[in-house]
Amino acid sequence: MVAVVLIFFPLLASLALAFIKNNSTAKKVALAFSLLECGITGYMFSLLSRPNVSELLSFSMPWIYSMGINFNVVIDGISGLLVLLTNILVPLIILSSFKAEYKNPNAFYSLILFMQMALVGVFVAQDGFLFYIFWELALIPIYFICLLWGGNDRARITFKFFVYTLVGSLFMLVALILLYQNTGPLYSFNINALYKAGQSLSTKAQSFVFLSFFLAFAIKMPVFPFHTWQPDTYTTAPTQGTMLLSGIMLKMGTYGLIRWLIPIVPLGVAQWGQTAIVISIIGIVYASCIAIVQKDLKRLIAYSSIAHVGLIAAGTLAFNTQGVEGALIQMFSHGVNVTALFFIVDIIALRTGTREIPSLGGIRNSAPVFSVLFLIVLMGSIALPLTNGFVGEFLLLNGIYQYSAWLAFTAGLSVILGAVYMLRCYQNTMLGETNNLTSAFADVDRTEKAVLIPLVILVIYFGIYPKPLLEIIEPAVQNLINSVHLTVIP
Amino acid sequence: MNALFVISLLGVTAMLAEIVKFKKLLPLLVLTGLVVAMGLAVIEWVRPVNIPAFHNMLVFNNYALVFTVGFCIITFLWFMLAQHQLENKTALTDHYSLILFSLAGAVLMASFGNLVMLFLGIEILSIPLYILAGSNKKSLSSNEAAFKYFLMGSFATGFLLFGVALIYGASGSFDILEISEYVLRNAGELPHYFYAGLLLIVVGLSFKVSAVPFHFWAPDVYQGAPNLITAFMLTMVKMAAFAAFFRLFSICFASIGQVWAQVITVIIASTLLLGNVTAVYQTSFKRMLAYSGISHAGYILLAILSINNYSAGAIFYYTLAYSIASITAFTVLQNVCADDENDSLENFNGLAKRNPLLALSLTVSMLSLAGIPPTAGFFAKYTIFVTALNNGHVWLVIIAVLASLVGVYYYFKPIIASYFKTPINETVIEISLQHKLLIIVTTALTLALGLFPDYIIKLFS
Structure with missing residues (x-):
């Protein structure tokens, strides 16, 4: 009801x-x-x-x-x-x-x-x-x-x-x-x-x-x-x-x-699952590489989203307990992180009138609270331990590793490349010299705090203590995996 | 049966209105008459009498009665749409009586038990429309439309009649049940001219439903005829033609499906592709709807190709959903474009600012025609796909799916125009109370049919 x-x-x-x-x-x-x-x-x-x-x-x-x-x-x-x-x-x-x-x-x-x-x-x-x-x-x-x-x-x-x-x-x-x-x-x-x-x-x-x-x-x-x-x-x-x-x-x-998909057609997964995992992983590397060279903040996050979701798809298709649990946790974390990131981009665009990374810089000097919140969300997005992103990515890579070590290795590149583009983005927008666009950057106000702080709390809380989420999904995932007998062609 | 009497009587009464001078009362009289006809059909449906009328000439079974109600509903909605404009014309009574006779023809086409009645039904339906297509006497395109429609229509009935004659020659009967028995008895050893007759009937009926490659008349006629008449032709005539098509093929020729299946398959594939692709390039709204009408014929033919328990329900549901959405679209067109000659898509620019209600109902009707849930159009396509997949036509369904994607492209043009483009003129559009009521009802029906399709589908089981 x-x-x-x-x-x-x-x-x-x-x-x-x-x-x-x-x-x-x-x-x-x-x-x-x-x-x-x-x-x-x-x-x-x-x-x-x-x-x-x-x-x-x-x-x-x-x-x-x-x-x-x-x-x-x-x-x-x-x-x-x-x-x-x-x-x-x-x-x-x-x-x-x-x-x-x-x-x-x-x-x-x-x-x-x-x-x-x-x-x-x-x-x-x-x-x-x-x-x-x-x-x-x-x-x-x-x-x-x-x-x-x-x-x-x-x-x-x-x-x-x-x-x-x-x-x-x-x-x-x-x-x-x-x-x-x-x-x-x-x-x-x-x-x-x-x-x-x-x-x-x-x-x-x-x-x-x-x-x-x-x-x-x-x-x-x-x-x-x-x-x-x-x-x-x-x-x-x-x-x-x-x-x-x-x-x-x-x-x-x-x-x-x-x-x-997977529970309905196990034989179809056996036939095509590997292809699907491989293209998901190609997507991770491809999107990460494009994200590195993006100049528009919104586009950068859009490509980072393709990379993250590729990892989720690969972990799901590996279809073992770690993979599926990781995928679910990562869906939750990614939802929280990407919403926060897009909101941060929106704040920057609203204040400075631009989303071009090269024309920004030094925002931290005028908006310290904003830059701290941004940093935490960013850490969650690049899956630093003790943030929510870590839990999901760890489980996902674990799940993919059980499927194939080589694929897990390639997928693991996403963590490194993710750090490259996100940190570079932070460096070029928040740190460095202020210019005339960013010198008068007002710090976050009450409404913006009301949006960002709950999201940041979610990032940290489920990074340190993901147990409530895992407890909820565990029986359902077990149930699902036990009901399907995949004959995986390695 | 009784419904048919009421409708014919109404037609005659409407003709008398000019002489006896009760023109003012006529609209009300006709609308009540239609409701009465509907009521009588429903009563007959609830308590089946099943007396074959005129030596099996007409058989008002479940199928015929449901379609009769459907025709009455569409005609009722059409009168709501037309009444206001017709009142200003001198030829009010002519319009009313011709439309009612056409309706009577449609009822015959859904209830025939005999090929002669089928032929009569088609003629009674078509002849008033030949006249009405040219009713805008001073317009060149209207005249052209009438003439084209008449010539092509006569050809089509010619083919049909020839086919009927050949089948009579083989089977020795006009009665569809006897023909069906004859086909079953002599399966495998039917004379060649029987097949020739069958194919000629396919050609004749394909003309009527405007399936490719017998569709050439449709765009010109639909664009040239006055808006109101086009609305009637696109909705009622399509519905009636499909009712007849399915009734004939499901009763007489279902057992020799393999003979005509291939022909219909080719017709369906080309209708779907050509209809949809050509519609993309149209700049005139009516012409776009004409091509979209052609493509819808392709979808409905899928149900005729795969005759099973669901097909009748699927066809009725599809034609009803399609007709209601088209009536909405024409009501909007009627209010947006002042005259019949100019119906380019640019007229819809910025409609959302000029009248939000019109824009909203146009959106719903276009979504329904494009087959997006939760509108009726989606469920219509869905039942058709289920019927076709049931009989294993996977590839045709995939073609239909791809075709409906193309469909989305052009159905979204008016939507994008009305919400996104800047209007040519900013004036607010005022609509009459009756039209307002009409589009609210049709829009609500489109959504309600989509959410509760069971009530319609069940009628046939």
Whole structure:
């Protein structure tokens, strides 16, 4: 039941906001709604560690009866973690926009909350059709957020983004229907029925399903070579749009790998998994190298995001306990870190009017608090021990190592290269001589602190003490891994 | 059955309105009449009578009744759209009666039990439309449209009639059930001219549903005809043509599917690709919708190719979703473009500033036509894909998927124009209460059908 509330509360909030014409009220109401949602999520999270509450966390009713489609939602550890991430980030994203002057703020917040509904839906759906609907529903609000409030050349770029992701989704739809047709005689889209149907398919059919699903997820994440929409879209989108895209939406892809791909077609994974891991790892090195030479801060973080997500994908596809747990922890950490980084870039761009690294420098002299917060987030992003990034990356590399030592070695380059581009970025923007752009750089004010400090606390807290998260996901991950017998071709 | 009487009677009454002088009352009378017809069809659906009428000429089974209701709904919505504009015209009663006769033809096309009735249905549907396409007498393109439509339409019925004659020659009957028995009895040893007849019927009906390569008339006719008539042709006529197509093929020729499957496969693939790709290059909104209509024919034919338990529901759902979205689009067009001649996409620039409601409903209808969830258009495509995959047409479905991606490209053009581009003129668009009501209802229907499709699909099982 909680799951249903978590899905529909943002939808109601979104509808309510559409009717609030006053700009400052709209902001406050949106924040209040999202905080309430966050509170409900806290309750949900406390339920997860308690035994025998499954009827509270799951819900099922027939939706399109004649086609075996049910409104079936379940929150387990894996879903719970991502719902938690979503609902922690959304209030902060809304808060981060308080200083920006957007026209029609009510529509803006209404779309953000609508997107929250779809995202939560994606993470909790246990019915293939429902999953697909939420998956597509998430695309519409973000498309309009980018189209209406984005930067230069937004019509072309957001359209490219839309078509790109739609290509993947439609192939996923075909694969879903193929699976559905093998669930007879009681045709159903239930996830367990789909697991059973997928696992009974021939290697050839499983390969087709694998490739179709992987295309959808790889585009969404994005994994090299399906990433070409991403840097442009991240750069053109309004900051809040970028945060939604990188902080939460790309997790749809990695979540999809864990829940909707590997368990369904183990033979397909055996056939194509290695190829997928190799291209993910190529993507890590490729994106890191490009990030090193980027001059635009937003683009730099966009490419760093491709590198991180490549590691997550590789660890997931290795499909052992460490790999999957690492992927989940890293999804959470990456969401927190990348949201904070994009907000920091937004602050710099707002104060100085530029995102070009060469024209910045010496911000630390005029904004010490800001530079400390930036440093902590940055450490989290390059996975320094005692930050949240470390936990995830360590587990991920461990998982990949069990799969293949050479691949783990190559993937490990991401840590080194990550340090290169992030530290160089810090050095060139925060340290050095101040110039006339940065000399009057005001330190963070109250609203900005209200966004950054919670994020920084998350970075440090889960770096030192990741146990609450691990405890939540462990049983679910074990359950998942035990239910799938992968025959890995080494 | 009773619905058909009411509709025909309404048509005759509308003609009399000019003489007996109750033109003012006519709109109300017609709308109530349509509701009554709908009600009668529903009653018959709830309590099936199943008396074959006129020696099996018409068989009002479940399928026919559901389609009859569908036709009435679309015509009702069309009258809501048209009423305001028609009132200013002198030829009000002509328009009303011709549309109603056309509706009667559509009902025949969904309920025929005999090939002669099919032919009559098609003619009764088409002849009023030949007249209406040219109803903008002073416009050259309207005249051209009428003439083209008439010539091409006559050709198509010619083919159809020839096909019917050959099939009669082979089977000795016009009755579709008897033909179906004949086909089953003589499977494998049917005379060659039976197949020739079958192919001629395919050609004739493909003309009517404007499937490639028999689509050449469609863009010119749809663009040239007055907006209102185009709206009617794109929605009602498509629905009726598919109702007839499916009824004939599922009853008579389903057992010899392998004979015509290949032909239809080629038609589908070329319709999907050509329709969608050509639509991309259109600058006129009506012409774009015309090509999009052609491509939608490709999707619906997929369900005819793969006849199974779901196909009837899939076709009805698809045509209904498509028609409702098109009616929304035409209502917006009608309010955005003042006259029939200028319908370029530039008119939609900055629509969101000029009237947010129009922009929003245009967006929903375009999303539905493009097949994006949670709109009805998505579920329509989905059921079609399920039906086709059920019969193993994986490659056709992949072509259809790629084609619908191309579709997204042009359906998004009006959306991007209305939210992103600067308007040509800034004036706020005022819309009448009736149109406001209409687009709210159609937009809500588009979303509701998408969220609760079961209620429609179930009607056929």
